[in-house]
Every structure is written in C-alpha cells, then in structure tokens.
Amino acid sequence: MHILRIALAVGLTFGFATLASSQNQASPESVEISIPTAGEIEAWIDGLDAPRFAEREEATIKLVKAGAATIPLLYERLKSANSEVGSRGIYILRQLAFTGEFESQDAAEKALQGLIAEDQVVIAQQASKALGDLRERRQTQAVAQLEKLAAVVERDMFSFGVEPSNSFTVKIESDLWKGQLEDLRHLKLLKDCIGLTLTGKQVTDDWITPIQQMQRLKHLEINRGSITDNALNQLQDCITLTSLTIKYSPITDDSVTQLSKLQQLQELHVFGTRLTPQAAENLRITLGSTEIDYRRGAFLGVGCRQPPFPCFVSEVRENTAAAKAGIELHDIIVKYDGTMIRDFNDLRAQIAQNIAGDTVELELMRGGRQRIIRTVHSAGVEFGMETETHVMGLRISKVENASFAHGLRLKPGDIITTYKGQQVTKSSDLKAAFDKNVEGEVIIIQSIQGVEHTHVQVTFGEWD
Numbered sequence: 391m392h393i394l395r396i397a398l399a400v401g402l403t404f405g406f407a408t409l410a411s412s413q414n415q416a417s418p419e420s421v422e423i424s425i426p427t428a429g430e431i432e433a434w435i436d437g438l439d440a441p442r443f444a445e446r447e448e449a450t451i452k453l454v455k456a457g458a459a460t461i462p463l464l465y466e467r468l469k470s471a472n473s474e475v476g477s478r479g480i481y482i483l484r485q486l487a488f489t490g491e492f493e494s495q496d497a498a499e500k501a502l503q504g505l506i507a508e509d510q511v512v513i514a515q516q517a518s519k520a521l522g523d524l525r526e527r528r529q530t531q532a533v534a535q536l537e538k539l540a541a542v543v544e545r546d547m548f549s550f551g552v553e554p555s556n557s558f559t560v561k562i563e564s565d566l567w568k569g570q571l572e573d574l575r576h577l578k579l580l581k582d583c584i585g586l587t588l589t590g591k592q593v594t595d596d597w598i599t600p601i602q603q604m605q606r607l608k609h610l611e612i613n614r615g616s617i618t619d620n621a622l623n624q625l626q627d628c629i630t631l632t633s634l635t636i637k638y639s640p641i642t643d644d645s646v647t648q649l650s651k652l653q654q655l656q657e658l659h660v661f662g663t664r665l666t667p668q669a670a671e672n673l674r675i676t677l678g679s680t681e682i683d684y685r686r687g688a689f690l691g692v693g694c695r696q697p698p699f700p701c702f703v704s705e706v707r708e709n710t711a712a713a714k715a716g717i718e719l720h721d722i723i724v725k726y727d728g729t730m731i732r733d734f735n736d737l738r739a740q741i742a743q744n745i746a747g748d749t750v751e752l753e754l755m756r757g758g759r760q761r762i763i764r765t766v767h768s769a770g771v772e773f774g775m776e777t778e779t780h781v782m783g784l785r786i787s788k789v790e791n792a793s794f795a796h797g798l799r800l801k802p803g804d805i806i807t808t809y810k811g812q813q814v815t816k817s818s819d820l821k822a823a824f825d826k827n828v829e830g831e832v833i834i835i836q837s838i839q840g841v842e843h844t845h846v847q848v849t850f851g852e853w854d
Contacts, residue, residue, distance in 0.1 A: 392473070392532065396838060400403070402560040403552070403590065404700055412799035413742050417714070425459070426452075426456045426459060427805075428441065428463065429799070430455060430456075430464060430686075431453070431459060431460055431463050431464075434449045434452045434453050434456070434460075435449070435453065435463060435464055435467050435479075436449075436750070437449025437452075438450065438453075438474065438475045438478045438479065438605075439472065439474055439475050449478075450478050450481065450482060453482050454482055454485045454486065455487065457490060457494060458486065458490060458491070458493065458497055458819060460482065460486065460763055461486065461494070461497045461498055461501050462497075463485070464482060464483070465477055465501040465505070466502070466503060467479065467502040467584075468480075468501075468505055468508075468510075468513060469505070469508050469510070470510070470831075471510070471513065473512055474512075476510065476512060476513040476516065477588065478619050479513075479514065480502075480505075480513065480516040480517055480520050482500055483498045483501055483517075483520065484498075484513050484520045484523070484524065484651070484750070486498045487499060487502070487520075487524045487528075488524070488527065492575065493830075494514075495528060499521065499523070499524055499528075500525065502517045502518075502521040503517075503521060504522055504530045506518050506521065519759055520530040521787075524528055525579070525581050526581075528579045529579050529580055529582065531579075531580050531581035532576035532577075532580055533558075533580070535573070535576050536560065536562075536573075536576050536577075538568075539564045539567060539568045539569035539612055540562075540563070540567055540568045540569075541560055541561065541567075542560070542561040542562075542573070542720055543558055543559070543560055544558060544559050544560075544670070545557070545558040545559075549621050549852045551642050556580050556582050557584045557606070558580075558582060558583055558584070558585075559584065559585030559586065559587070559609075560577070560580065560585070560586050560587070561586075561587040561589070562587070562588050562589070563589045563590050563591050564588070564589065564590030564591065564592030564597075564615075567590075567592070571596055571597070573602045574597060574599075575600050575800075576600075576601075577600040577601065577603075577604060578600050578604055578623050579804050580604060581602060581605045581606060582606060583606065583607060584606055584607060584608045584609060585608065585609040585610075585611075586601065586604070586607060586610050586611070587610075587611040587613065588608070588610075588611070588612050588613070588615060589613040589614055589615070590613075590614060590615065591614065591615065591616050592616070593612060593614075593615030593616060593617060593639075594597050594615070594617060594621075595617055595618055595620060595621035596695050596779070597615075597617075597623075598617065598621045598622075598624045598625070599624060600739060601624065601625065601628060602624055602625070602627045602628060602743055604628065605630070607630055607631055608630055608631060608632050608633060609631075609632070609633040609634075609635075610625070610631060610633070610634050610635070611630075611634075611635040611636075611637070612635070612636050612637070612639055613635075613637045613638065613639070613811075613854075614637065614638045614639065615639040616639070616640065617640075617641065619639070619642055619644045619645040619648055620648070620649075620844035621642050622641070622645055622648035622649055622652070623648050623651075625648075625652055626651050626652065627723050628653055628654075630654075630685040631652070631655065632654065632655060632656040632657065633656060633657040633658075633659075634652065634657070634658050634659070635654055635658075635659040635660075635661075635688075636660050637659075637661045637662055637663075637853055638661065638662040638687060638852060639663055640661070640664055641660075641663045641664060641665060641758070642663075642665065643665060643666055643668075643669040645665065645669075646665075646669050646672050646673055646676070648674040649673055649677070650677060650795065652677070653677065653678075653680075654822075655676055655677065655680045656680060656681065657680065657682075658673070658677065658680055658681070658682045658683070658702065659683040660682070660683070660684050660685070661683075661685045661686075661687050661853050662686065662687025662745065662852065662853070663687075664747065665684070667684070670682065670684035684721070684742065685742040686742060686743060686744060686745045686839045687712065687745045687746050687852060687853070688741050688742075688744035688746055688850035688851075689710065689735075689741075689746065689850055689851050689852050690710065690711050690712050690741055690747055690848065690850065690851045691706065691710025691711055691712040691713060691851070692705060692706055692707070692712045692717060692723075693705030693707075694723070694732075694733075694734040694737065695734065696734055697732075697733035697734060697735050698723075698733060698771075698815060699733065700732065700733060700779070700782060701716060701723040701732075701733055701734050701736070702720070702721075702722050702723060702754055703718070703719055703720060703721045703723065704719070705764040706718065706719060710851060711798065711848050711850050711851045712848065713845060713847040715752070715846045715849075716846050717752070717754065717846060717848075719757075720753040720846075721754040721755065721756050722756075722781070722782070723752055723753075723754055723841075724753050724754065724780065724781045724782075725751075725752065725753035726750060726751075726752055726753075727740075727750045727751055728751075729822070730779070730781055731781060732781050737805070739848070744850055745850070746850050746851055746852040747849065747850065748849070748850050749847055749849045749850075749851055750847075750848055750850075751846070751848075752845070752846050752848055753843060753844070753845050754843070754845070754846060755781075755782070755843060755846045756841070756843075756844050757840060757841060757842045758805075758838045758840050758841035758842070759837060759838070759839055759840055760832065760836065760837075760838055761836070761837050761838070762835075762836055763798050763800075763834065763835040763836075763837065764832070764833075764834050765798060765832075765835075766830055766831070766832060766833065767827035767828065767829065767830065767831045767832075767833055768794070768829065769795045769828070769829040771793070771795065772790075772793055772794060773794050773795055773820075773821065773824045774789065774790035774791065774792075774793020774794055774795045774796060775785070775788060775789045775793065775800060776788040776817070777817045777820065778808065778817070779815060779816070779817075780805055781803045782807055782838060783806050783807040783808070783813065783814050783815065784805065784806045784814050784815070784816075784817060784820060785804075785805050785806050786800055786801065786802050786803065786804045786805070787802055788802060788807065789801060789802060794824075798835070800837065801839070802812070802842075803839075803841060803843075804837050804838065804839050805837060806820065806835060806836070806837050807836045807837060808834075808835070808836040809823055809824075809833075809835055809839060810823065810833060810834055810835075811834065819841075
C-alpha cells in the first residue's frame, strides 16, 4: 500500500487510518492513512464472488472502507456482473452514498444512474431503487442544512398552480445567509424544488452555477442581485425552467443574447434593470411565444379588477406608494398624468414606463351612486347637455336650463353609462341615438351621480 502522511490536529481520526504520534513533537501530529491501490481494490471486487461467504463479507467491508476510490472500478465491473456481485456492489454504492463525503455521494449517485441504463436488468432495477432512496435522503439532508444556514423552505402547492404535494420552494437572502459559496451546492440535491428566489447584492454569477443541476426547477427569481449578463448563460441547461424573474439587477442590453437562448421560458419578468425598452422589444421577437413583462421598476401597490372592467381598486398594499398617496379601496383610477385609464392593463402599461422615485398625478373617481332613469321621449325637444369621454362612459360637463336633460335632473359631474341598454362612449353617438327617438318612446338611462373626482400625487417605490 502507498502511505500518505497528513498533518492533522490532535484527536482527529479518519476511517481505517492509523495514528502515529511522536513523543518528541507537539501538535500537529503525524497520521498515516492507508490508501488502497487499484490492484487491491480489483482483488476485493473479485472477492465479492468468492466461494466462501466469509470471504465475500470481508471483501464487501474492505470496499466500503476504501471509500470513493472504490467507485470507478466497481462501476465498470457491475456493468457485466452476476447477481451476487451485483447485489453486493449496489449495497456498497448505497453505503458510500449514505455515509461518504459530498463528493463520494455525487460519485456514487452518478454510478447508480449509469447502471440503470445498462443491459443488466436485475442490477438496473436494484440501482434504480437505490438511486431513488439516495436522492430522497440527500434531499432531506440538504433541506435541513439549507434551513440551518437561513434559507427559507416553503411547501405551498398553490404558489405555482397545482403541483405534487411533495414540491416546495426555497428563498435565500444573501444578507441573512450564514453559509459559504460552496454550501449552495446543496441546491442541486433538491429534486422536488420547483421555485427558487435569490435576493441581495451578494448574489453573483457563482450563485447561479448550482442551479443548472436542479432537476425540477420551474420558477427562478433573482432580486437585487449583482449578476452579470454572462450568468444567464448558465440557465440554458435548465430545461424545466419556465418562468424567470429578474428585479433590480444590473443586466444590460447585452443580456438579450443570453436570454434569447432560453427558448423553454413561458414567462420572463424584467423589472428595474439596465435593459432598455428597445432591447425588450428585441426579446419579444427572438423569444416568440414567451410572455415578456418588461418594466422600468416603478411600483404603485394596488390590485384592480381585470379588464374589461374599469380600473376599480380592490387592494391597497400597506406602506406602498399607493397607500402613502391616499388611494383607497373602491376608488376608480381614471387618469394617469392626464392620460385616460380604461382598465388595469392601461394602468400597468403606464407604470411600466416609470422608475422608482418618479412622481405622477392620478385622477381618482370616488364615491357616487347609481341611478336608473325611466322616461318617455317628447318630440321636438333637445337633450340639452354637453359631455366628455370618461372611462365609465360620458361625463356631463354642462346642462342647459329647461332642456330634456335638465328635466331629468341630470347635473354636471354625473356620468351616463348606458342609453337604452347600450354603453355610450362618444358624445356624437349619444346625440344620434337621442335624435332617432320618436314621440312616446320609452327611454332608460343609467347614470352615476354624486361622484367625487380626486387628484393625488404618487411617488413610486420598488417591487419587493
């Protein structure tokens, strides 16, 4: 056997190593570790098929003790082994995978994976079972280690739609992370992780490397990181990745080259980066069917009803720009710096053009009550009012005395939403419809009265 001398601290021992100490020396002491030769390992592998049970047991024990050095030679032999050698070989790989160092576990897992593809049916089945057990155990250990280092593991099947109940997501904030860069290698062992969020300036290109080997990762978010455009090259091998979000990280127009290669993406969200609008348009062309959500980074903090309904505020998040500006539940956002807002899509499109710190003026429609007017047309009378386009229909700006509108008690500020069951959006259309009425025809008008129009100044914040 070759003898390798390694200086270790007092009291540290390794497996089958022998400790040699000298009375003439203080610590560190000298330790002799016996490293088996390839010939010895080959002989022990031969011993797995020895005629006597005791010899087979002794060979098995020696191969386990030999550690990672056993794996390459054992793997080659198992490709054509009989059932006895096969069963013992799989057992040895299991032991090395469960008790060895991280690198030994990787090597044993790779060997088991390779055996599954071989023609030895029984060995392939045993390898498949051992590999499943190994990956489950390694994932459990990895989750425990990551949580110990301040990662947050969340099991929530509703976060990303209907997923198997054993799936989970992981969030790591670099400011809270207690581990080293090498500890991120545990990420590749998370076979059931479907979502990963990395946050903080310490998130660099090296943090992206372990992600390549995450088997089921579907959703990746990088928030306020320090990654470069080149980091995105590492995501090409993530074939299961369908959603990528990059917020407030310094990727530039050069990232279009890398992002364009991620044809597996269904969604790409880019907020508050150095990517220009023109580059975002180029991405829309090169990524084809991928839904791209590009925003310069401004965050308002409201939830609204979806189109085709007006921008009716259904949620105001605490401590956001919206809350600080005084936007309230049930407000309707009707203008954005003078531009009409017809629905939530309009609002999002406008916000996307702003960055955090920008200030805009919003016009809100607040309060009001619905009124249904039922009347009969009188020939020869004029409607007698002026209107302007409003997100809810037509807003009355003037009512003439003694007019048809005056008789219906319509007032400036009222909003006509429908006329004879039809939504009205143009003053000319309302006049034409009124002029077609005949004597005695029933007219039904829906309107909103008592509306307060409020203007607020909003200074945008950032997305979480």
